[in-house]
Amino acid sequence: MSFPFLTSEAALLAYLGSFLSVFKHHQVSPLYEGAAPRSLGDQPEDIPTLTWYPVKSGKAQTSAIVVCPGGGYGALADHEGRPIAEWLNTLGISAFVLKYRLGPEYHHPTMLEDAARAIRTVRANSETFQVDTDKIGILGFSAGGHLASSIATHFDNGNPQSSDPVERVSSKPNAAILIYPVISLTQPYTHQGTLNNLLGDNPTTELLDFMSSEKQVTSETPPTFLVTSFEDEAVPMENSVMFAEALRREGVPLELHVYERGPHGFGLGDGSGEYGTWPMLCANWLRIRGFRK
Numbered sequence: 157m158s159f160p161f162l163t164s165e166a167a168l169l170a171y172l173g174s175f176l177s178v179f180k181h182h183q184v185s186p187l188y189e190g191a192a193p194r195s196l197g198d199q200p201e202d203i204p205t206l207t208w209y210p211v212k213s214g215k216a217q218t219s220a221i222v223v224c225p226g227g228g229y230g231a232l233a234d235h236e237g238r239p240i241a242e243w244l245n246t247l248g249i250s251a252f253v254l255k256y257r258l259g260p261e262y263h264h265p266t267m268l269e270d271a272a273r274a275i276r277t278v279r280a281n282s283e284t285f286q287v288d289t290d291k292i293g294i295l296g297f298s299a300g301g302h303l304a305s306s307i308a309t310h311f312d313n314g315n316p317q318s319s320d321p322v323e324r325v326s327s328k329p330n331a332a333i334l335i336y337p338v339i340s341l342t343q344p345y346t347h348q349g350t351l352n353n354l355l356g357d358n359p360t361t362e363l364l365d366f367m368s369s370e371k372q373v374t375s376e377t378p379p380t381f382l383v384t385s386f387e388d389e390a391v392p393m394e395n396s397v398m399f400a401e402a403l404r405r406e407g408v409p410l411e412l413h414v415y416e417r418g419p420h421g422f423g424l425g426d427g428s429g430e431y432g433t434w435p436m437l438c439a440n441w442l443r444i445r446g447f448r449k
Contacts, residue, residue, distance in 0.1 A: 204257055210250050211248055222252045223237060223240050256270040259353030276326070334382045342364050379410065
């Protein structure tokens with residue numbers, strides 16, 4: 157997301173005003189200029205987007221979190237997008253909801269590239285968004301949690317030779333929040349629909365291992381907050397537990413909450429059930445991590 161060449165200060169201010177007014181009303185912005193890499197067309201499903209939910213902070217920088225809704229890599233759950241961004245805003249955190257491309261039309265590495273681009277976009281435009289480049293996190297639900305865990309374990313430092321300034325910066329999130337996430341793509345704990353949409357019907361063993369996030373954790377993986385439930389029959393709790401164990405082995409700070417009750421896909425929880433307490437616990441963790449006061 158780079159600005160066009162503008163010949164006067166007035167033109168620049170006018171452009172910035174229109175740019176920010178679009179986002180102020182929570183409108184979407186294409187993630188890439190022109191056609192996205194690997195694009196198969198020009199329909200809405202071919203165009204990944206980022207929607208900014210800003211925090212009015214004056215001149216102060218805020219932290220930022222990119223939100224990845226779930227949906228088995230075949231859809232995007234509405235209740236895991238905008239409501240999450242608005243909740244983050246109440247914590248004084250700027251939010252960016254990512255619409256990433258989906259299967260079965262798209263497969264890996266397209267989704268991971270979209271997540272990387274989202275982190276880079278926020279970081280490269282930190283002055284416009286008024287965010288701290290060292291306080292950019294990622295939050296994902298279910299398959300969106302798999303995507304968030306994937307960029308938390310497969311980030312890079314950017315390409316300094318790229319002609320695109322966005323691609324020159326790091327795609328590493330500074331924190332990861334994974335809510336009932338798919339983590340493993342190997343049996344017996346994977347979610348088959350997520351696996352098929354992401355990798356197709358006949359992925360190699362090497363690719364399954366590469367995209368099983370519990371096998372990709374290093375000491376460079378960012379601090380992580382995880383939520384799951386014993387009752388989740390769609391994505392077994394072992395996904396979160398295995399990732400937490402891998403983080404522990406590598407000395408990465410983590411917080412893991414396993415609720416006894418709670419269906420898959422409970423989102424914010426709406427204050428109902430024991431699982432409805434996770435936003436409060438997460439807010440406290442974000443304070444500890446320096447993402448909020």
